[in-house]
Amino acid sequence: MVWDEPVPIGRDQARATYLAVRRTRPVSGGDVPEVAKELPGEVTLYPGHVLVSMDLDTMDETSAQVFTIARAHGLVCYDPQRDLVHNVAPLGVYEGMQLHTGDGMIVHDPDLGLVNDVLATLSPQNPFVALVNFGRHFLQVSPGYELEYKENTLIRAMVPELAEVQRAFSEYATGDRSFLARHTWAQTT
Structure with a gap:
């Protein structure tokens, strides 16, 4: 999942954000954020957040692409499979x-x-x-x-x-x- 944070965050905060967003409903229609158009895999939009689903066989390659794109947009990226957060700095x-x-x-x-x-x-x-x-x-x-x-x-x-x-x-x-x-x-x- 990728989203904007004003400062670097820890794993606990990233995990809590991810879980809270997953309890809400995805959004449909309207403007699609530019980052969502660039991300590989299946993309689901939530208010202020983009969830990228990927299959386990290509997870490492797809994750690397997601991390790179998120960083280019200045976004935090949380990997729930590994429970790791990628900050911009x-x-x-x-x-x-x-x-x-x-x-x-x-x-x-x-x-x-x-x-x-x-x-x-x-x-x-x-x-x-x-x-x-x-x-x-x-x-x-x-x-x-x-x-x-x-x-x-x-x-x-x-x-x-x-x-x-x-x-x-x-x-x-x-x-x-x-x-x-x-x-x-x-x-x-």
């Missing part, structure tokens, strides 16, 4: 940075709140999360909180808790390399 410092997950999600220029929330979904169903700046460097993590960072060489560090992983990813996304000094890294072969 704040973004990291690397234009073109990509967020990849082990369950198939790819987001271009993810907002920092999304990155933080996605890290909490690490599980056997989502076995890694990576922030990638192709041709330059990346940071990824797998369950058990094994961080891997590659710029010139691949190095690994074990991190004790999710909060520290989230801190490292936030630092990486904002161009801060403090996480490199804070952990004990081993070069891999």
